[in-house]
Amino acid sequence: MLDQTGVDSRLPLYLQLRDQLAAQIRAQIWQPGQPIPSETELRNTYQVAIGTVRRAIETLVAEGLVERTHGKGTFVRKARFDNSLFRFFRFESADGRPLAPRSVIVSRKTISAPPRAAEVLRLKPQAKVIELLRLRTVDEQPVLAENIYLCEQRFKALAGMEPAQFGDLLYPLYERECGQIVASARETLTVETVTAAQARLLGLKENTPVVVIERIAFGSDGEPLEWRQSRGAASKFRYSAEIR
Amino acid sequence: MLDQTGVDSRLPLYLQLRDQLAAQIRAQIWQPGQPIPSETELRNTYQVAIGTVRRAIETLVAEGLVERTHGKGTFVRKARFDNSLFRFFRFESADGRPLAPRSVIVSRKTISAPPRAAEVLRLKPQAKVIELLRLRTVDEQPVLAENIYLCEQRFKALAGMEPAQFGDLLYPLYERECGQIVASARETLTVETVTAAQARLLGLKENTPVVVIERIAFGSDGEPLEWRQSRGAASKFRYSAEIR
DNA sequence: TAGTGGTCTAGACCACATG
DNA sequence: ATGTGGTCTAGACCACTAT
Numbered sequence: 173m174l175d176q177t178g179v180d181s182r183l184p185l186y187l188q189l190r191d192q193l194a195a196q197i198r199a200q201i202w203q204p205g206q207p208i209p210s211e212t213e214l215r216n217t218y219q220v221a222i223g224t225v226r227r228a229i230e231t232l233v234a235e236g237l238v239e240r241t242h243g244k245g246t247f248v249r250k251a252r253f254d255n256s257l258f259r260f261f262r263f264e265s266a267d268g269r270p271l272a273p274r275s276v277i278v279s280r281k282t283i284s285a286p287p288r289a290a291e292v293l294r295l296k297p298q299a300k301v302i303e304l305l306r307l308r309t310v311d312e313q314p315v316l317a318e319n320i321y322l323c324e325q326r327f328k329a330l331a332g333m334e335p336a337q338f339g340d341l342l343y344p345l346y347e348r349e350c351g352q353i354v355a356s357a358r359e360t361l362t363v364e365t366v367t368a369a370q371a372r373l374l375g376l377k378e379n380t381p382v383v384v385i386e387r388i389a390f391g392s393d394g395e396p397l398e399w400r401q402s403r404g405a406a407s408k409f410r411y412s413a414e415i416r
Numbered sequence: 417m418l419d420q421t422g423v424d425s426r427l428p429l430y431l432q433l434r435d436q437l438a439a440q441i442r443a444q445i446w447q448p449g450q451p452i453p454s455e456t457e458l459r460n461t462y463q464v465a466i467g468t469v470r471r472a473i474e475t476l477v478a479e480g481l482v483e484r485t486h487g488k489g490t491f492v493r494k495a496r497f498d499n500s501l502f503r504f505f506r507f508e509s510a511d512g513r514p515l516a517p518r519s520v521i522v523s524r525k526t527i528s529a530p531p532r533a534a535e536v537l538r539l540k541p542q543a544k545v546i547e548l549l550r551l552r553t554v555d556e557q558p559v560l561a562e563n564i565y566l567c568e569q570r571f572k573a574l575a576g577m578e579p580a581q582f583g584d585l586l587y588p589l590y591e592r593e594c595g596q597i598v599a600s601a602r603e604t605l606t607v608e609t610v611t612a613a614q615a616r617l618l619g620l621k622e623n624t625p626v627v628v629i630e631r632i633a634f635g636s637d638g639e640p641l642e643w644r645q646s647r648g649a650a651s652k653f654r655y656s657a658e659i660r
Numbered sequence: 661t662a663g664t665g666g667t668c669t670a671g672a673c674c675a676c677a678t679g
Numbered sequence: 680a681t682g683t684g685g686t687c688t689a690g691a692c693c694a695c696t697a698t
Contacts, residue, residue: 243677406607487696
């Protein structure tokens with residue numbers, strides 16, 4: 173029925189099919205923005221009922237891997253998701269024009285994982301991780317300081333590149349250079365007073381309150397890919413969430 | 417097919433059925449915690465295919481109105497949702513026991529709606545609203561100050577009651593006394609420094625940073641029911657959210 | 661063992677997008 | 680006109696829960 177490339181045949185059929193499709197998306201066999209085969213085609217190639225195909229695709233839609241449009245088709249979703257952190261800090265230039273945040277990598281090191289990083293990324297205690305310190309600016313003003321941890325295994329390619337070449341957005345970089353696609357994230361917000369080092373980085377007075385956004389970013393298989401802490405002045409912060 | 421009590425017959429069948437079922441849940445014909453009729457029963461009474469019944473119920477599940485358990489049935493969900501705001505502030509007593517927050521209504525007035533309240537609750541500019549000021553305490557210590565606005569029409573019953581009788585949780589009260597069930601909410605978080613009045617209420621020093629949680633609570637029909645602003649010391653704050 | 665929801669089939673027909 | 684996804688039917692069979 174389905175060829176058995178690593179799918180668990182104890183799962184319901186529609187989930188086995190979902191896994192097959194997800195695997196092909198992950199393997200970039202169907203490129204982001206491009207359509208996947210139609211329901212009828214999938215029914216033929218996998219020899220299952222059309223309803224089962226639909227169920228599998230509906231699952232992928234719910235997970236955000238694909239998008240459907242009525243008469244057009246089912247398309248692999250581009251990871252537009254990035255930058256979404258940034259919308260939580262509101263910065264408006266005087267004339268209200270939209271402002272593009274810039275990023276500077278302040279440092280990049282390969283170190284053995286701090287205990288908390290290893291725990292969050294589900295690595296062995298002394299596993300290697302890449303640590304990035306990154307500063308995000310708007311109109312030359314520093315606004316966000318970020319500590320980012322990545323599993324060295326998965327993100328080897330970044331250890332060899334010039335940090336200046338990383339560009340302003342990391343998630344497209346992860347996708348392009350390391351084949352790692354961020355699909356979802358969990359964020360935890362707290363407020364603390366700024367440390368001396370961070371006050372210097374951000375150009376804040378000491379004891380200013382800062383918001384800390386701790387983010388764990390997950391791949392479409394649910395594995396944690398990135399652990400990130402972002403700090404910015406609390407006074408410029410705004411965050412929205414839906415409940416239920 | 418479906419009897420036409422206010423459902424839009426231009427909608428797909430499964431949505432018409434969803435609306436019918438949702439109406440009966442709202443009308444308390446099926447009580448929270450109790451099962452709704454089985455798929456087969458619904459198929460018979462409404463004369464639609466079983467798949468259509470399933471689709472309608474799946475929609476209700478997604479909206480959080482009912483819960484399904486395999487061999488048991490489909491149950492109207494109890495609004496356990498309450499109290500969820502409170503989990504965003506972490507308070508631990510010295511011995512780590514779980515602490516029940518207490519509530520005190522500091523004031524209750526019926527006033528004509530402030531502009532922002534009217535806007536949020538989608539009322540006419542000078543419509544009457546009930547304004548509650550409420551203080552939440554843990555171990556006798558004040559921790560959260562809340563301003564709450566409710567449409568007077570919908571929540572008439574509260575204008576007549578003794579505020580001391582309200583109890584510690586408002587949402588069950590809304591449900592019991594006014595038949596209003598909160599199904600979802602949108603929260604927006606910001607940080608500001610405390611005003612003198614609130615500093616007094618919360619027992620904080622002036623200029624302490626506080627987190628403001630502005631919440632709009634919606635009924636299952638998507639109508640805004642309550643507008644609430646909660647303020648608490650930023651140092652005791654913790655908030656989690658899933659993205660995508 | 662009976663009753664419930666969960667999976668799966670094999671279609672028909674409709675609505676939307678595009679050439 | 681063709682091809683896509685969206686709705687709907689009328690079942691069969693399986694898995695879970697309770698008695």
